[in-house]
Amino acid sequence: MFAVIRENRDRSITHLRTCQSKEAVIIASQLEKDRVSPAERSLIRAVVMDDEGYSEVLL
Numbered sequence: 001m002f003a004v005i006r007e008n009r010d011r012s013i014t015h016l017r018t019c020q021s022k023e024a025v026i027i028a029s030q031l032e033k034d035r036v037s038p039a040e041r042s043l044i045r046a047v048v049m050d051d052e053g054y055s056e057v058l059l
Contacts, residue, residue: 025047
């Protein structure tokens with residue numbers, strides 16, 4: 001499963017979207033980054049989720 005997440009300043013994670021493919025999660029993360037200020041863009045990540053947590057999708 002792919003997801004767009006936001007890492008908050010207190011290191012907690014907020015789930016923003018779930019996607020079915022790598023391509024879809026990359027597009028969704030770019031759309032989410034367009035909604036926030038430039039300073040907050042680095043907090044939004046496209047990730048692949050698994051049983052052990054998540055790994056960032058390389059753009």
